[in-house]
Amino acid sequence: MLLRTSPTSPFVRKVRLAADWLNIPLELKPADTADSSDSLRLENPLGKVPVLITDDGETCFDSRVILAHLDQVAGGGRILPADPKARLAAMRLEALADGLMDAGILVLYETRFRPEDRHEPRWLDHQKGKMDRAVDALEHNPPRADDMTVGTIAVACALGFLDFRFGGRWRESHPRLAAFQDAFAARCPAFADTAPRA
Structure with a gap:
């Protein structure tokens, strides 16, 4: 493929x-x-x-x-659980992580494609609020790195995106989430191999 x-x-x-x-x-x-x-x-x-x-x-x-x-x-039930309750939890986690990445990309586009004097502060604050709430929600209930699902994969990528594009500022105030990220990276060697490079 x-x-x-x-x-x-x-x-x-x-x-x-x-x-x-x-x-x-x-x-x-x-x-x-x-x-x-x-x-x-x-x-x-x-x-x-x-x-x-x-x-x-x-x-x-x-x-x-x-x-x-x-x-x-891959045969089903590997990263998208077959159990309906677990499946919904994984999909909900993936949606939260995807939304975090979407908001971050909109912040980047606003700052990349418009001159600084034309940035829209209300728009930027709106998107940054989404990002902050998502990271706080994940810190409150962090995923388990030993549970490889569409959700945990998405969260790891979202946090990697924050590290790459926003300097990893989330880590200091979100220790449980940082511990998840470090454990995920240790469990999944491809995480380092797929790291974005500017």
Whole structure:
């Protein structure tokens, strides 16, 4: 299977970690989301990564759909629990982590694509509030690093994204979450291998 990638996308990292954990080989093909001639826009009309192209030519996007597909390819119940209650908990955790990453990306775009004198403080505060509440909620009820699910993978990638893009400032005031991140990284060697590089 082929994965359209970007070297700094935390959502691509989610897919790569899941595939590695499930022993599913992926061929990586970089995509340029800003290039209208890139075939990415044919593979995903939204023009976003990641996109998984299966061996029979089907496309899967976004990262949540791809992780569910990879779990199915691996026989099911590996990272997406079969038990309904556990499945819902893993999916809810994944949604929280994905929302944290989405808000962080919106903060980056506001500061990257607008001159500083045109930044919208209310918009930035709104997105930063989402990020702060998500990290606080995770600190209050941190995931277990020994429970490899779509949720724990997403949380690890979200925290890695905060380390990479926001200087890891969350760590000092969230010790339980930092302990989760360190334990996850120790358990999953691919976490270091997939770390974004500027």
